[in-house]
Amino acid sequence: xxxxxxxxxxxxxxxxxxxxxxxxxxxxxxxxxxxxxxxxxxxxxxxxxxxxxxxxxxxxxxxxxxxxxxxxxxxxxxxxxxxxxxxxxxxxxxxxxxxxxxxxxxxxxxxxxxxxxxxxxxxxxxxxxxxxxxxxxxxxxxxxxxxxxxxxxxxxxxxxxxxxxxxxxxxxxxxxxxxxxxxxxxxxxxxxxxxxxxxxxxxxxxxxxxxxxxxxxxxxxxxxxxxxxxxxxxxxxxxxxxxxxxxxxxxxxxxxxxxxxxxxxxxxxxxxxxxxxxxxxxxxxxxxxxxxxxxxxxxxxxxxxxxxxxxxxxxxxxxxxxxxxxxxxxxxxxxxxxxxxxxxx
Amino acid sequence: xxxxxxxxxxxxxxxxxxxxxxxxxxxxxxxxxxxxxxxxxxxxxxxxxxxxxxxxxxxxxxxxxxxxxxxxxxxxxxxxxxxxxxxxxxxxxxxxxxxxxxxxxxxxxxxxxxxxxxxxxxxxxxxxxxxxxxxxxxxxxxxxxxxxxxxxxxxxxxxxxxxxxxxxxxxxxxxxxxxxxxxxxxxxxxxxxxxxxxxxxxxxxxxxxxxxxxxxxxxxxxxxxxxxxxxxxxxxxxxxxxxxxxxxxxxxxxxxxxxxxxxxxxxxxxxxxxxxxxxxxxxxxxxxxxxxxxxxxxxxxxxxxxxxxxxxxxxxxxxxxxxxxxxxxxxxxxxxxxxxxxxxx
DNA sequence: ATGAAAGCGCTAACAC
DNA sequence: GTGTTAGCGCTTTCAT
Numbered sequence: 001x002x003x004x005x006x007x008x009x010x011x012x013x014x015x016x017x018x019x020x021x022x023x024x025x026x027x028x029x030x031x032x033x034x035x036x037x038x039x040x041x042x043x044x045x046x047x048x049x050x051x052x053x054x055x056x057x058x059x060x061x062x063x064x065x066x067x068x069x070x071x072x073x074x075x076x077x078x079x080x081x082x083x084x085x086x087x088x089x090x091x092x093x094x095x096x097x098x099x100x101x102x103x104x105x106x107x108x109x110x111x112x113x114x115x116x117x118x119x120x121x122x123x124x125x126x127x128x129x130x131x132x133x134x135x136x137x138x139x140x141x142x143x144x145x146x147x148x149x150x151x152x153x154x155x156x157x158x159x160x161x162x163x164x165x166x167x168x169x170x171x172x173x174x175x176x177x178x179x180x181x182x183x184x185x186x187x188x189x190x191x192x193x194x195x196x197x198x199x200x201x202x203x204x205x206x207x208x209x210x211x212x213x214x215x216x217x218x219x220x221x222x223x224x225x226x227x228x229x230x231x232x233x234x235x236x237x238x239x240x241x242x243x244x245x246x247x248x249x250x251x252x253x254x255x256x257x258x259x260x261x262x263x264x265x266x267x268x269x270x271x272x273x274x275x276x277x278x279x280x281x282x283x284x285x286x287x288x289x290x291x292x293x294x295x296x297x298x299x300x301x302x303x304x305x306x307x308x309x310x311x312x313x314x315x316x317x318x319x320x321x322x323x324x325x326x327x328x329x330x331x332x333x334x335x336x337x338x339x340x341x342x343x344x345x
Numbered sequence: 346x347x348x349x350x351x352x353x354x355x356x357x358x359x360x361x362x363x364x365x366x367x368x369x370x371x372x373x374x375x376x377x378x379x380x381x382x383x384x385x386x387x388x389x390x391x392x393x394x395x396x397x398x399x400x401x402x403x404x405x406x407x408x409x410x411x412x413x414x415x416x417x418x419x420x421x422x423x424x425x426x427x428x429x430x431x432x433x434x435x436x437x438x439x440x441x442x443x444x445x446x447x448x449x450x451x452x453x454x455x456x457x458x459x460x461x462x463x464x465x466x467x468x469x470x471x472x473x474x475x476x477x478x479x480x481x482x483x484x485x486x487x488x489x490x491x492x493x494x495x496x497x498x499x500x501x502x503x504x505x506x507x508x509x510x511x512x513x514x515x516x517x518x519x520x521x522x523x524x525x526x527x528x529x530x531x532x533x534x535x536x537x538x539x540x541x542x543x544x545x546x547x548x549x550x551x552x553x554x555x556x557x558x559x560x561x562x563x564x565x566x567x568x569x570x571x572x573x574x575x576x577x578x579x580x581x582x583x584x585x586x587x588x589x590x591x592x593x594x595x596x597x598x599x600x601x602x603x604x605x606x607x608x609x610x611x612x613x614x615x616x617x618x619x620x621x622x623x624x625x626x627x628x629x630x631x632x633x634x635x636x637x638x639x640x641x642x643x644x645x646x647x648x649x650x651x652x653x654x655x656x657x658x659x660x661x662x663x664x665x666x667x668x669x670x671x672x673x674x675x676x677x678x679x680x681x682x683x684x685x686x687x688x689x690x
Numbered sequence: 691a692t693g694a695a696a697g698c699g700c701t702a703a704c705a706c
Numbered sequence: 707g708t709g710t711t712a713g714c715g716c717t718t719t720c721a722t
Contacts, residue, residue: 006408006489007466007487007488007489009714009715009716010715010716011715011716019692019693020692020693020694021693021715021716021717022692022693022694022716022717022718023691023692023693025716025717026691026692026717033691033692034691034692035691035692038691038692050483050484050487052460052463052464052484052488053464053715053716054405054464054466054714054715054716055464055465055716056401056404056405056410056465056466056714056715056716057405057698057714057715057716057717058715058716058717059401059698059716060399060401060402060405060698060699060700060714060715060716060717061697061698061715061716061717061718062698062716062717062718063351063698063717065401075420075426075429075430076423076426076427076430078421081420081421081426082421084420085420085421088447097446097461099444100445101442102433115397116442118397119397119398119399119400120400120401121352121399121401138395139395139397142352142395143352143397144351144352228629229629229630229633230629230632230633233633255629258630258633259633262633262634262635265635266635284573284574284575284600285574285603285630287575288574288575288578288603288604288607289607289634290607290610290611354698354699354700355699355700356699356700364708364709365708365709365710366699366700366701366709367700367701367708367709367710368707368708368709370700370701371701371707371708374701378707378708379707379708380707380708383707383708398699398700399698399699399700400700401699401700402698402699402700402701402714403699403700403701404700404714405698405699405700405701405714405715405716406699406700406701406702406713406714407700407701407702407714408701408702408714
């Protein structure tokens with residue numbers, strides 16, 4: 001089909017309806033003053049011509065593009081997808097559209113992406129994480145729009161924050177495992193600083209183990225993110241080769257945890273009898289697998305929804321003064337059969 | 346931080362660098378003729394001011410927004426995420442940016458979304474599926490840009506197609522199961538016309554079973570998409586309550602298949618000994634779970650990559666004549682232990 | 691309730 | 707190689 005003729009403009013609609021372009025413009029805004037009958041006629045004319053507004057031109061003129069830019073590390077990740085859903089849902093009625101990009105867990109790619117996104121003059125920008133290259137941070141600071149850092153609690157926030165403590169998430173898990181009588185506990189993943197959140201979870205593990213006077217050296221390396229289930233399985237195999245008496249594993253994500261669980265099944269290690277397995281992220285898999293896996297729920301969707309709320313707040317209020325607000329979420333601990341014996345559950 | 350001052354314009358950079366705005370414009374295009382030294386000076390001046398191009402204004406003027414619009418049913422789906430990755434990767438060097446939206450598997454939402462996306466004047470649009478509301482189809486036809494329908498083989502395509510036969514995917518699975526000696530085969534999912542691809546998979550199942558003179562009535566209903574693993578598990582339970590002698594299940598997706606597999610484990614049904622389980626989508630889960638699940642690989646990433654290629658083709662060539670091209674992919678059958686006994690594998 | 695004029699930030703087209 | 711002019715499609719502002 002691909003009719004190469006260029007689409008009709010507001011002027012075309014105006015001519016068709018016998019009014020001025022300005023009236024057409026008003027007819028398309030729900031709030032503006034237009035005679036009901038005139039509006040109806042205009043909308044009809046528009047329909048006849050197959051007119052679709054040009055929001056690029058509209059944005060240029062009004063200085064409101066209707067975009068909210070969002071960066072996530074990976075599009076293929078249920079956790080971040082949920083956050084994006086929350087954002088989209090929270091912005092929908094306000095006429096704001098999410099402009100999404102992903103960084104492949106790389107700060108350099110984030111810088112490139114942020115520049116590209118700012119090029120579209122979004123009205124606000126939401127980034128995952130609180131660590132950025134210098135240039136990237138500068139761009140965000142100077143963009144003149146609300147900036148929300150999520151999924152983390154940066155020590156020196158750019159503007160607003162909607163996040164949680166990844167270190168504390170690990171601490172919760174460790175305390176839970178210790179309470180079930182385990183002490184030879186290992187951590188799988190989080191060895192690369194590329195995945196800052198995973199790194200923090202590992203730091204939280206080590207710190208908490210040390211606080212409890214336990215051996216915090218059982219750490220299995222996994223490659224850079226995205227981390228697959230397979231890598232989780234491999235990591236568990238290596239772990240058991242090195243420390244065969246390990247009683248529990250804290251995993252950087254549920255995907256790793258599930259991989260580890262399947263590896264236990266292959267190795268004939270009984271879960272939770274001989275080995276407790278815990279994950280992070282409250283992915284569906286950990287709820288339904290056999291046995292279900294204990295996990296931490298970071299409330300991904302809420303992160304998005306709260307970010308949207310904060311954006312709307314910042315966009316309406318002219319309170320440039322009291323910015324720098326932190327919204328701290330409390331991750332929930334989902335205790336399941338992978339860490340507690342059935343009779344105790 | 347949120348400095349509310351509005352960002353610098355090209356004119357500001359021009360002043361700072363002592364040149365005309367036009368020269369600044371050229372300096373930012375890699376191909377244009379600008380003195381190397383002048384360009385360097387301009388880029389430096391831009392950096393000093395923290396200048397970031399306004400591609401909205403640029404797009405308005407040049408009639409090239411650099412957007413490729415994409416609609417997928419759900420953002421929380423590894424298959425569609427892979428297609429988007431393929432698209433993004435295929436468009437990256439050409440300076441085209443994916444503008445993503447999701448429809449929640451609803452044709453009405455698709456219509457709303459397509460209108461919103463067209464508003465941004467994308468240079469091409471990629472939609473998932475070949476079924477649309479009348480208005481939506483009209484908008485796509487009249488947009489004057491390349492339209493790619495994916496993940497399907499529509500009988501009456503709008504423009505280009507990059508897809509595969511969902512019905513044939515089921516046929517492959519059925520033939521495989523029959524070749525392993527099963528005949529009492531059921532289908533899980535695909536009962537709602539909302540999920541047109543799932544529906545087609547189910548149609549393919551029924552048709553193939555009938556062709557083979559087998560009972561094609563063992564069909565378990567599942568609610569509207571997105572379909573969770575849990576729903577797959579529930580469906581299997583209902584199926585076994587109704588037809589306890591079922592020997593194999595063909596599932597509308599790997600998520601359903603995995604849910605069914607776990608339910609078998611809970612019910613003490615041995616897979617593949619007492620029950621064969623097959624899925625669709627080649628999700629990672631089906632590769633790593635115990636036993637791994639036989640699946641169909643639709644080559645999601647390739648769909649995206651090929652769509653990107655087609656777009657670049659259509660955008661460069663002025664061959665409006667020979668449009669309507671169909672690219673048909675061949676899904677691969679991944680035979681795994683959930684349908685074949687270990688000794689036979 | 692509607693219209694006219696000006697301009698948003700950029701680039702196409704042409705001049706030099 | 708660089709500058710000038712005009713204008714992309716819309717909305718702001720002011721007038722009526």
